[in-house]
Amino acid sequence: MLSSQKRIKTHYSSLKVFSLISVIISLIALVGIIAFVIINGINNVTYDFLFGKYDNTPSIYPALIGTLNLILISLVVAAPIGIFSAVFLTEYTNLNSIFMKIIRVSIETLAGIPSIVYGLFGYLIFVVSFNWGYSLLGGGLTLAIMILPVIVRSTEESLLSVPNELREGSYALGASKVRTIFKVVIPCASSGIITSLILAIGRVLSESAVLILTIGMVVNKVPETFLSAGTSLALDIYYFGSYGYPNEAAATAFVLLILVLLINLLAYAVGKFLKKGGNYSENNY
Amino acid sequence: MKRLIKTMVLVAAGLMVVACNGNKFDSKKNICVISREDGSGTKSAFMEIIGLKGKSDVKDVVIASGTAAVLEEVKINPYAIAYDSLGYITEDVKKLSVDGVEPTTTKIKSGDYKISRPLNVVYKESNVKSSDLLTSYLGFLGTKEAEKIISEKGYVVPVEATNNYQINTALYGTIKISGSTSLQPLMIVLAAKYEALQTSVEIEVSGGGSGTGYANAENDVSNFGMISEEFKLEKAPDCVFSTVAKDGIAIIVNKINTYTNISKDQLKNIYNVEQDSATKISLWKDLDN
Amino acid sequence: MLSFYKFIAIREKIMKATFFMCAFFSLFSLLLIMLYLFMNGIPFISKIGFSNFVFGTLWAPLSDVASYGIFNMIIATLYVTALSTLFGGTLGVFTAIALYKFIPKKFVRIISQLINLLAGIPSVIYGLFGMRFVVPFVRDYISNNGVGYGIFSTSLVLGIMILPTIVSISLDSLNSVSSKFYEGALALGATKEIAVFKIMVPAAKSGIFASIILGTGRALGETMAVIMIIGGSPQFPSSIFESVRTLTSNIAMGANELSGDALSALIASGVILFAFSLMLNISFSLIESKKKEN
Numbered sequence: 001m002l003s004s005q006k007r008i009k010t011h012y013s014s015l016k017v018f019s020l021i022s023v024i025i026s027l028i029a030l031v032g033i034i035a036f037v038i039i040n041g042i043n044n045v046t047y048d049f050l051f052g053k054y055d056n057t058p059s060i061y062p063a064l065i066g067t068l069n070l071i072l073i074s075l076v077v078a079a080p081i082g083i084f085s086a087v088f089l090t091e092y093t094n095l096n097s098i099f100m101k102i103i104r105v106s107i108e109t110l111a112g113i114p115s116i117v118y119g120l121f122g123y124l125i126f127v128v129s130f131n132w133g134y135s136l137l138g139g140g141l142t143l144a145i146m147i148l149p150v151i152v153r154s155t156e157e158s159l160l161s162v163p164n165e166l167r168e169g170s171y172a173l174g175a176s177k178v179r180t181i182f183k184v185v186i187p188c189a190s191s192g193i194i195t196s197l198i199l200a201i202g203r204v205l206s207e208s209a210v211l212i213l214t215i216g217m218v219v220n221k222v223p224e225t226f227l228s229a230g231t232s233l234a235l236d237i238y239y240f241g242s243y244g245y246p247n248e249a250a251a252t253a254f255v256l257l258i259l260v261l262l263i264n265l266l267a268y269a270v271g272k273f274l275k276k277g278g279n280y281s282e283n284n285y
Numbered sequence: 286m287k288r289l290i291k292t293m294v295l296v297a298a299g300l301m302v303v304a305c306n307g308n309k310f311d312s313k314k315n316i317c318v319i320s321r322e323d324g325s326g327t328k329s330a331f332m333e334i335i336g337l338k339g340k341s342d343v344k345d346v347v348i349a350s351g352t353a354a355v356l357e358e359v360k361i362n363p364y365a366i367a368y369d370s371l372g373y374i375t376e377d378v379k380k381l382s383v384d385g386v387e388p389t390t391t392k393i394k395s396g397d398y399k400i401s402r403p404l405n406v407v408y409k410e411s412n413v414k415s416s417d418l419l420t421s422y423l424g425f426l427g428t429k430e431a432e433k434i435i436s437e438k439g440y441v442v443p444v445e446a447t448n449n450y451q452i453n454t455a456l457y458g459t460i461k462i463s464g465s466t467s468l469q470p471l472m473i474v475l476a477a478k479y480e481a482l483q484t485s486v487e488i489e490v491s492g493g494g495s496g497t498g499y500a501n502a503e504n505d506v507s508n509f510g511m512i513s514e515e516f517k518l519e520k521a522p523d524c525v526f527s528t529v530a531k532d533g534i535a536i537i538v539n540k541i542n543t544y545t546n547i548s549k550d551q552l553k554n555i556y557n558v559e560q561d562s563a564t565k566i567s568l569w570k571d572l573d574n
Numbered sequence: 575m576l577s578f579y580k581f582i583a584i585r586e587k588i589m590k591a592t593f594f595m596c597a598f599f600s601l602f603s604l605l606l607i608m609l610y611l612f613m614n615g616i617p618f619i620s621k622i623g624f625s626n627f628v629f630g631t632l633w634a635p636l637s638d639v640a641s642y643g644i645f646n647m648i649i650a651t652l653y654v655t656a657l658s659t660l661f662g663g664t665l666g667v668f669t670a671i672a673l674y675k676f677i678p679k680k681f682v683r684i685i686s687q688l689i690n691l692l693a694g695i696p697s698v699i700y701g702l703f704g705m706r707f708v709v710p711f712v713r714d715y716i717s718n719n720g721v722g723y724g725i726f727s728t729s730l731v732l733g734i735m736i737l738p739t740i741v742s743i744s745l746d747s748l749n750s751v752s753s754k755f756y757e758g759a760l761a762l763g764a765t766k767e768i769a770v771f772k773i774m775v776p777a778a779k780s781g782i783f784a785s786i787i788l789g790t791g792r793a794l795g796e797t798m799a800v801i802m803i804i805g806g807s808p809q810f811p812s813s814i815f816e817s818v819r820t821l822t823s824n825i826a827m828g829a830n831e832l833s834g835d836a837l838s839a840l841i842a843s844g845v846i847l848f849a850f851s852l853m854l855n856i857s858f859s860l861i862e863s864k865k866k867e868n
Contacts, residue, residue, distance in 0.1 A: 012767035016676055022668035023677065023685065026741070029734045030692050033703050040706070055477075084596035092590065106601040112855035113607065113848060114795025116822050120844045121607045123829060124614065145603045152600070176582050178589045206696035209797040209822075213829050220491060237698040238798055241705055243466075243492075244353025250706075253699045260694050314720030323636055341634055347723055347817045348806035348827075361710060364720040 034257070041254030044247045050255070054220035058240065058248045060255065062222045066136060066215070066230035069223065071204050073140025074147060079197055081144075082151030083186075089152070090159040091181055111149035118146050119213035126214060134216025134229035142210050147200040154199070158192025159185060191274035198267040205260055208234035233259070310363060310541045312570040318555055319358055319367035320346045324496025326513035327352070327467050330402035331368045331534050333514075335553045343558045351492060352466040356537070363539045364569065366555065370467040370513070371401075371533030372439040381536040382546045388535045390441050399549075401533040403443065404468040405516055406509040407502045407524040418458050418486065419508055425450050425479050426529050434474055441531035450482060457485035464498020464511030467532060472511060475529075499524075544572060615845040618838035627842065633808040633819075635828070635836035642839040646810045648846075650818040651794065653725045653811060654732065654804075658793040661733030663786045666740030670782075673741070674748040675770050686745065693738035701802035704731040709803060717815040723805035726814040731799055736789035743788065747781025748774060784861040791854040795847070797822040821847050 052059040085107075089100060119142070126138030162185050170180040186193070211217075216229030219239050223230035231239070233256045240249035320342050321328035332338055342348070347365075349355045355369045359378045371388050374380070380388050383400060392398035406426070413419040425431055432446040462472060469492050476488035493501075495512040499520040502510030516526035536547060554566045566572060619627055622642055630643020669689070673682050708731055713722025751774055759769035775782070805817025806827065819827070825840045825847075 008768070009765060012765065012771050015771055016672075016767045019668040019672035020676060022665050023672045025665060026669045026689055026692075026734075026737055027685065029737070030688060032707075033692075033695060033699070033734075036703050036707055037699060055473075081596045081599050084593045085600060088593035088597040092593065103597050103601055106604045108855065108859065109852065110600060110604055110607075112791060112851050114797070114822065114851055116795070116797040116825050117611070117844045117848050117851075118607075119797075120825065120829065120841055121610055124610045124841070125606070129610075145607075148600060148603070176586055178586050181589075202694060206694075206698075208696070208698050209826060212798075212826055218491075221489070234696050234698045234798075237696075237702055238802070241698070241702045241802055242349075242354055243351045244349075244355070244357040246357060246706060249702050253702055256696060257699065260696065261691075264691075264694055311720070317721055339637070341637065342807060344807065344809045345721070345805075345817050346807045361706075362713070362722075364713075 037250060037253045037257050040247070040250035041252075044251035045254055049248070049251060058219070058245060060233065060236055060248075060252050062219060063231045063233045063236040063252070065222050066235075067205065067232045069136045069226065069230070070140050070143060070211075070215075070232055071201055073137060073226065074143040074204050075197065075200065077141060077144035078147050078151055078200065082148050082196075083155050083193060085148075085152045086155035086159055087181060087186075090156055091177070091185070107149045107152055110145065111153075115146065115207060115209040116213075118142055119210045122210060122214040132227055134214065134218070135227045136215055136223055136230045137226040139211050139215035139230075139232075140226075142214055143204055143207060146207070146210060147203050150200050150203060151196050154196030155189070155193050158189035158196070161192070162188045191270055194274065195267045195271045198263055198270060202260055202263040202267070205256065205263065206234060208232070208238055211235050212238070310539075310543050310569075312543065312573075313568055314364050315345075315567055316555060316569055316571075317362055317365045318343055318346045319349050319355055319362075319365050320556070321355065321368075322348055322350045322494060324494040326465050326495025326498070327368065327370060327402070327534060329495070330514040331400070332556070334400050334402075334534070335549060335556065337553060337557055341558050343556050343560070351494070352470070359537050359539055361539075363541050366536065366538050368400075368534050369537055371535040372530070373467065373470055374535055374537055377540065378537040379540050379542055379545075381538060381544065383536060383552070384548050385546060388533050390436075390439060390533070393441050393531060393533045398533060400536070401441075401531055402514050403528045404440070404465065404471065404530045404532050405512050405514075405526040405528050406462070406468075407499060407512055407516060407521050407526045408509050409502065409505070409523055410525050412505070412508065416508075417453070418456050418460065421453060421456055421483075422460055422479060422486075422488075422509075423527060425482075426475065426527070430478060430482075431475055434478060435471065435530045438471055438474065440471060441533075443528040443531055452482050456483050458487075460486065460488045460509070461507040462488065462509045462511060463491045463493050463501050463507045464509075465495045465513040466492045467513040468511040468529065471530060496520075542569075544569065547572065611841060611845050611848065614838050615842035618835065618842050619845075622839075627839070628846070631810055633824070635839060640835065642836070644821065644824070644839070644843050644846075646808060647819050647821045647824045647843065650725065650804070650811045651820040651822070653814070654728050654800065654820055655790055655794045657725060657729035657814070658732035658736065659786060659790045661729055662736040662789055662793070663740055665733065666737045666785070666789065667744050667782055669737070670741045670744035670748060671770060671775060673745055674774070675766065686742070689738050689741050691738075692734065693742075697735065697796060697799045698802075700731050700735050701799035704728070704799060704803040712815070719813070719815055721813075721815045721817070723803060724814055724816045724818060725804070725811060728800055728803045728820075729814075731803060732793045732796055735796065735799065736792050739792060740785045740789045743785030744778070744782045747778040747785065750781070751777045780861055780865050784858055784865070787854055787858045787861065791851055791858070794854065795822065795851055797826050801826050 049059055051061050054062060122138055122142030126132050126141065127134055132138050166184055166188060167180055170184045211232055212235060217231050217235050217239055218229045219231045219236055233252055237249050237252045240252060332340065349358050352370050352373050355367045356374055356378065359365045359367050386392055386398045388398050393401045413423055427446055428448055428450040429446045430450050432442050435442050469490060473490045476490050480486055480488055495514060498510030498512045501507035502524050503521040538544065551566060551572060554560055627642055627644060629645050630641065631645045632641040632643045634641045673686060677685065704727060708727050709722035712727045713720060755773050755777055756769055759773045800820050801823040804820060804823055806819060807817040808819050811818040821843050825844055828840050
C-alpha cells in the first residue's frame, strides 16, 4: 500500500475512533447525571419530605399538589383545543390552503418561543393585566399554550396515519363527517393521541422557566385554590438548589426523575399496546 | 472496541484518584467574591459599613440568593470569600478576624467587632395596635423566653428583658411574617416557641430578603416584615420598626483556606467595583502585606 | 325526516366552526404574545435608544441613574450558544455517525433509547448537576483562575442537553441516505470508514446541519440550567471562567423584583431573544423544505 493511502486510512480510522469515543462520552454523561441524582437524593426522600408539612424542615407536598394542579389545568385547556386543531388541519383540508399555512406557521412559531419569553407573557397578562397576582391558573394557562404545538403535531400525525379506507367506508355507510371523525377516525388514532397527551404531561413536569414568573414559587404552603400562588417539583429543585438546600434539591430531583421516567414508560406502553388502528391496513380489503 | 473500553476505564479510574486526593489551598488562585442579591439588607448593611454604600457589585462577583445559599457556596468553594449572618453560620466554614478582632457576640456587644447590624421587624403601627394577637407577639419578642433563645442561637439581645411572657388563652389566628433571610432562621425558632405557648396561633415565616420584608409590610401582604439593616423610612414610609436582635456579619472562607485575618481596607478593596486595577487585590496571595 | 337532516347539517356546521376556532386559537395566542411583548418592549427601546440598549455595557436598573445596557448579556449569550453548539454538535454528530455504522446493530437501538433519555431530563436537574458537580470540577481541574462558574461550565452542560436532539435527527438523516451510495463506495474499494466519512456524511449534511440549528435554538433559549451555573454578574465577559449573565438568566433573575422601566427593559430583551429564536427557526424550516424538494 502506498504511504499516502496509508495516511488516508489512518486519518479516517482515527475519525472512527473519535466517533466511538463520542458515543462513550455521551453515555458517561447520561450515567453521570442519573448517578448524581440518585446518589445525592435517595437518602433524603422520607415520608415526611414527601407528604409532611413544610415548617422547620422542607417538604415537597406543596409542590406535588401544585404540579398536579398545573397538569390538570394545562391538559384541560390544551387537549381539546389541540386535538380539534389537528382535526381541522387534517380532515378539512379542502379549504383555502393559505389559512392552513398560516395556522401551521403559527404553531411552528409557538413551538420555537423560548420558555422564559412565555414566562414573561404569562406574567404580563395573568399576573399583571388580569390582576390575579401569582397563581396556578396563570401558570397552567401559559403552559397550555406552550404544550399546544406538541399536541397538535402528534395528533396530526396520528390522524394522518388512519387509512382513508376507513373514512370512505364510514361515508359509504351514510355517516356524516362529524360522526365519522368522532366514531371512526379519532378512536382509530387514539393510541397516538393518548401518547401525545402523556408526553405533554412530561413537558409540564419538566417546565420551570415559565413557572418562575407566573406561580410565585411559594414553597412552604399548600395552594388552596387555582388562584393561589404555589410551586411545582421542578421549581422546588431550583429553589432548594439556589437557596442553600442541596440535599433537598437532590431528593426532589430524584422524585422528579422517577416521575419523568414513569411518564415516558407509560407513553411507550400505550403506544405499543393500544395500536389497534394499524391492523386494519394489514388485513386485505 | 475492547481495547478502547479498557483505556476509558483506566482514564476514568485515574481521574477519580486525582479527584479524591486531598486539596491543597493554592494562594495564587483568584479570590472568588460572593455577594448577595440586590434586595438583601445584609448586603446593604455590609456595603455601608465597609464604605461602599449604594455601589454596584465588583466585577466577577458571584451572586448567592439568601443567607443559606452563601453558606453553601463557601462550604464547597475553596477560594470563596463572603459575608453572612454570624448567628446563622455553622462550624463548616472558617470565620476571619477583621483588623485582629474575632467575630464573637461579646466583641459585638462591646463594639470591638464593628461589622454588625440590627435584625428588625417592620410593621404598620395601627395594624398592630388594633390586634391583640399582633401586640402580644411583638411583646413576646422582648420577654425573657425570647431573650434565652436569641442568646442561645448566637445573636445579641438588644435590650435586657425584664419580664416573662404571660399566656393569653383568648388569642387565636395566623400571623404572617416574611423578609430577611438573616432573621428568618431565628424568627422560625421564636415563632415555634410562641406557638407552643399559644396553641391556637399559627405563624407563617417565609423569606425573600429584606427588600421583600419592607414591601410586604408596606403593602399589608405580611403582618411583620423582617429586615436585616437599620430601618430606612423611605423603603416603607407607613411603617415603624422594632429591633429583635443584633447580629454580627461574619467574613467567612472555606475551611481549607489558610488565611485567618483581613483588614477592613482589604475588604473594601475586594468588594470595590471602582478599585484601581494597579492596587486591586484579586489573588489570595495579594492579602500578604 | 327533513328536520333530522337539517339537524345533522346544523351540527356539521357548528362542529366545523368549533374545529376552526380551535385551530385559530394558535394564531390568536401567537398574536397575543407578540402584542404584549412588543407593546411593552418596543416603546421602551425607542425611549432609551436602540444603541444605548443593545450596545450599552452598564446594567444597573436600581441605581440612582438607572442604566439599561444589555450588551454584556448579548455577548455572554452568543458565547454560551456558540460554545455549547460546538461541544454538543461535535459530540452529537460523531455519536450519530458511530451509531449509524460503527456500533454493532444489536446495540444501536438500546443506545439510541438511552441517549433519548437525556432529552427527557428536566433542565433544572441539568442545572443542579452543573452547579454541584460540573462547577467544582471545572474550578479545581480545568479553570486557570480558580473560578468554576461561567461560560465554559454552562456550555459543557448545555452541550449535553442538546446532544440527544442532534443525535436523533442526524441519525435519521444518515439513515435516510440511499444505501446505494455506501455499497457503491465499497465496491470501488473504499474502506468502511472512508465510505462513511467521505460519502455518506456529506450526503446527509443538510439534515445534520438542520439538527445543529435546532440544538443551537435550544441552547439559546435555555434559562433554568444557565441561571444556576453562569454566576450572575452583569459584567462584560472577559474570560470563559468568570461569573456572567445571559439574556435569559437576566430576565429570570430580575423579573420578580423589577418593575416599571426595568421590567420593560427585560421585556425588550425578551423581544430580542424572540427575534433570535425566530431567525433560527426560519433557517431550520428553510433547510427542511429544501431537503424535501431534493
